[in-house]
Amino acid sequence: MTKSKIRLVQRQLKARRLYRGPIDGVYGEGTLRAIVRALERQGEGVPAGWPLWSKRRRFVAFVQVLCREQGIDVGPVDGYWGPQTDYAYGVLQFFLEHGRMPDPWRDVEPSDANPNRWPQETDRALTRHYGPVGENQTRVQLPYTHRLAWNRARRVNSFLCHERVHDSLARVLNRVLGHYGEERIKTLRLDLWGGCLNVRRKRGGTRWSTHAWGIAVDYDPERNPLQAGRDRAAFARPEYDKWWALWEEEGWVSLGRTANFDWMHIQAARR
Ligand SMILES: [Zn+2]
Known part of the structure; x- marks a missing residue:
């Protein structure tokens, strides 16, 4: 208060x-x-x-x-x-x-910066850049404690990710902490972690999910369900603008910001 x-x-x-x-x-x-x-x-x-x-x-x-x-x-x-x-x-x-309501949302213009030269999101380009799915993984230590989205009592202090995204991931999360601070991170549920490495196909498809390489991270799936668009996804709200800017300046791609679905998901692959 x-x-x-x-x-x-x-x-x-x-x-x-x-x-x-x-x-x-x-x-x-x-x-x-x-x-x-x-x-x-x-x-x-x-x-x-x-x-x-x-x-x-x-x-x-x-x-x-x-x-x-x-x-x-x-x-x-x-x-x-x-x-x-x-x-x-x-x-x-x-x-x-x-004396009037704010506009429900502004047009989103994701940045096209790509300083880490993340590859395009095709199986071929991803395999060329990152190697076979599930390999070359390392552990990123988190600057603020995450909690498992589906079991919040479980604290997460590190998780597996691809070694080529490790440094960028750590930089983004450090900046998130610097900008929002721990208390606001909790209020905005930026600590509710929905997973990174997961060797699986895309839902309903035969192509690999970007999670299969450990180059995608999900946050707060409960409030950003797969099908929810801008009107329903929590991460579409203006208080998350900086969150997205911090990812996008490192070239990470939000499916929510670029395709208006799966707002939980951020990946080190271009679309
Ligand atoms: Zn995802």
Whole structure:
């Protein structure tokens, strides 16, 4: 809860005549009491147990209520600040400042930089550059702990990748850490790892998947499912622009950014 978030909430409480204190960005008793009254007014829009929630969770729940009132898709009012709430809050903030909703998305223009000279994505070009599938693997040590996307209790501190992408991968992840920091990485779920090396064919095809060479990485598959386009994939949102820029300046290709599907997937092969 930053001061600016608290100030936004205080202004909204004041507009509802629930709060008379200063707009000071301090989450004190007066602000909490006003939030409680606002949540009481919501009735069934908020889960029954909310009065027992922590002070912070009730604050987040009120932000979610505010988003919902403006028709912003914030998901369930659960008092947790996840990526959907983070995104909805950004939309709300824009709406309150500009009096209109932001454009749903901007045209994406992936960079065509390719400083590492990644090959084209054909079996022939990939085999020529990287060798046979499944070989020449090494372990990349991660600058921030990843978690297995399908079992988040499992921490991942390194994973296997092709030796020719190793240094670039390490550079990208270090820059991601430098830009977002650990806390925001967690909020944005940039640490939810969906796998790298996997010697398999493409889904429904006979060609090798780029995972077969250990030159592709998946992140947060749950919120970026294979078929989801820009309107549904979390990674299409503006808060991930820098994430993509950091990959693209090293020549990595996002299928989401270039083909608008499989937003979880990043590869060291050109299309
Ligand atoms: Zn993938």
